[in-house]
Amino acid sequence: MEDQTHLMQTLGGVTLAGHPLSLPAPHDGKQQDIGDILQQIMTITDQSLDEAQAKKHGLNCHRMKPALFSVLCEIKEKTGLSMRSSQDEEPTDPQLMRLDNMLLAEGVSGPEKGSGAAAVAAATAAVGVGADNSIEHSDYRAKLSQIRQIYHTELEKYEQACNEFTTHVMNLLREQSRTRPISPKEIERMVNIIHRKFSSIQMQLKQSTCEAVMILRSRFLDARRKRRNFSKQATEILNEYFYSHLSNPYPSEEAKEELAKKCAITVSQVSNWFGNKRIRYKKNIGKFQEEANLYAAKTAVTAAQAVAAAVQNSQNNSPATPSSGFQMKDEEFQLDAAEDKNNLLNNMFTGTSGSHSLPGSGDLFMSMSSLNGSYQSNQVTGAGQTQGDSIRHAIGQSLGYSDGLRGNPLYSPHGLNGNGVWHDAVTPSSVTSPIEGTNSIHSDTSN
């Protein structure tokens, strides 16, 4: 009641909480009139419904009503300003901006671009997924499209609800403005409040959508979940390389790239494969022996064919000069024994290399030394390509690797020394081949 009295005093007087009012200075009689009206308003809640209704009707019809409403609206406006000014202007929420940007980037919001095809492409590029994953792509697209659809449906629902509610509140306030002082500004402010509330709900929707997209994306990208065994062909290529470089199975970057291309996998997958292979081979050499022999035999057959072809070719194309032998550039020995081609091939499969033995390395390449020896025991230096070089080159070509004959496990069960370190293993990934460049895809120099 004290408040009521205070209000009456302030209205009847001049100020309210220090705010001068623009109420025209009333005459004494009118002042009494207003005082009566206010008294009626203030006591209306204490009365019965019927009484209140009657009073309300009386007040609505009162000639001073518009002026009184105007004054009350002004008071409300002024008292509310200081409180609301800080709330009215919210800075743009950075989180909302982030969500909006993300949804746009993922192709969920904004114009539809092939149901997130760009996102799929980006995701694909990120993991280097091959073209054979089109099923997963379409699956991803379908799910993304589903998310997009749900998002837009929900968004529409929210917008509709927001509009309906706003309209409802506005109508309500306009209706109420007949009986209580509600200014248009207040209505506007109320609308803003409603919009803010709905916008916070909208943000939750956006957040949930983003989470759904993230989950979908992570599932799509998570290679562990989607682990597929490499094709048989790819595994064979990798194994061939591994066992033909057993003494130092560290493919260079170029070799990795070449292998990746051949196997239709990524370079990092090649690295992974070699990492796994090395460690698993090292852990259980016995288990891999059979596999090693298999690939060694395979390599040897290929090599033998290449050797035969190269020998034939060199015999046909070059004069049979006994002095056309060569010194193997990257071996620390020279050959002085003579063996014929049959011996060579025999050696390849029996694991012997005639009278020569290469300490610490049993590479198939040693057998080439036998071949070399059959032509010449002395070195040829400088002047152009030697017959041995051409053979070696031919073999390299036939195998796809410049020194593909190295490290054949048929001769050496494994390339590890007693310490579990690969023979001659130089700093991994920094190896370079002295014969790099002649159809070479890797650069081992271990031998």
Next chain:
DNA sequence: GTCTATGATTAACC
């Protein structure tokens, strides 16, 4: 469902 093989990931190391 269990077991093995295998591709991927991670921390530590050089």
Next chain:
DNA sequence: GGTTAATCATAGAC
């Protein structure tokens, strides 16, 4: 930055 060693997670065989 690449490798090792341990580990995880999944595929595939049984």
